[in-house]
Amino acid sequence: MKLRNFNEALDQSMDMFNKYFKELILKKIPGEFHAVEGAENEILKMLDMSAGIDLLHEDIKGNVRGFASRIQFDNNCWSTFTIRKSRESGAKTEYEKRKYAIKHNCLYPALTFQGYVYKDEVLGWAITNTKSVFWMIDNGYYKIQKTGKDEIGQAEFYVVSWSEMKKHKKIIIS
Secondary structure, eight states, X not given: OOOOOHHHHHHHHHHHIIIIIHHXXXXXXXXXXXXXXXXXXXXXXXXXXXXXXXXXXXXXXXXXXXXXXXXXXXXXXXXXXXXXXEETTOOOOHHHHHHHHHHTTOXXXXXXXXXXXXXXXXXXXXXXXXXXXXXXHHTTOOEEXXXXXXXXXXXXXXXXXXXXXXXTTOOOBO
């Protein structure tokens, strides 16, 4: 397994979003995307690092909302949203940051996106309201997944299935 550094992974994720998903998503939620993740601007860095916003989505009426993006490069579409629960390093996770932000009316991504790509093929994707993912977790509709033992930076993830979200009317686009 070839290890990538953070910047290479970030660049690949943004490239894959733009190449495979951006136009598909804009057909469902028209507007425009503005990159936040990896930006040099201090305010954009704050939106990324503190609020977990990877992109801003501006709809056709000019309304703006935060958008979290996770793309997995695997030969399987797992049809799930994954939210990091814990890290070996003890650093705060997406779950902790977003849970706090929701509870205290702070800024967080309104929408969460998860996509799956293998080679040059989109295997699947979905978007939901971030609060819906947390509703699923809070109500016990999740599994726990750990990273492989050979991966650097061990972590645990909440894994929330799209089909389970559909049963509870918590998914908006797939």
